[in-house]
């Protein structure tokens with residue numbers, strides 16, 4: 103499942119790692135009325151909920167942006183064979199993601215830059231792949247960019263060597279998906295406003311979007327003819343339009359995450375930016391509109 107769109111001078115391909123990733127509603131949104139959430143989600147269209155199991159459905163998507171001579175991967179999915187015993191939905195994937203990635207017309211060695219919106223396991227996993235018993239960079243020529251604040255907070259956690267629970271798995275992600283990249287030396291720290299690529303009137307830039315994690319960023323494409331935002335975990339599921347107060351279980355600072363979500367959706371609605379989600383279970387970009395005090399997120403059927 104994938105789509106390819108043009109935004110200004112950039113071409114953007116979505117690569118789906120997992121088309122359906124089901125969760126009990128309260129595992130995703132601890133404050134939610136689960137039955138209502140599943141009903142609301144089912145009302146958005148097929149695929150957003152599994153009414154038989156009472157689960158909400160996410161997906162995992164990466165994006166490949168080609169702009170001028172530069173090819174950028176934004177969010178590197180969960181990756182295969184990663185040990186996540188405390189985060190079982192992330193544990194030991196075995197997907198054909200790399201075949202699908204190459205199927206979009208981009209070879210692994212074509213990639214110049216890899217950047218993650220944040221360093222949770224499902225956004226940096228394909229930074230590396232197993233080669234014998236060693237984790238090596240999946241994109242052999244790429245410079246990997248890490249949000250400076252995001253990398254610092256994960257390294258601070260790693261320094262504490264948590265023995266169990268979710269923190270232990272976050273450190274596993276550091277050890278198998280980040281540290282091997284740092285050891286190659288082909289990486290840079292990036293801050294708010296970092297330009298990833300620029301060509302003609304089109305620019306691909308990182309913007310700070312804190313809340314889900316302290317150092318979360320989004321990748322924004324801007325041109326005279328419009329724009330798009332690869333939004334990472336600022337928004338997880340379109341039911342957050344029905345219940346904007348829903349904060350996701352993994353939000354480090356729920357109040358800040360909500361402010362960032364409102365700001366981002368407002369920017370999309372005001373400036374006509376397409377939303378390119380990491381986790382919506384639909385292989386479409388989304389258009390954002392304001393409706394009263396809320397936002398309406400609608401898949402763009404023929405991008």
Ligand SMILES: [Zn+2]
Pocket residue numbers: 222224225334335380381
């Ligand atoms: Zn995520």
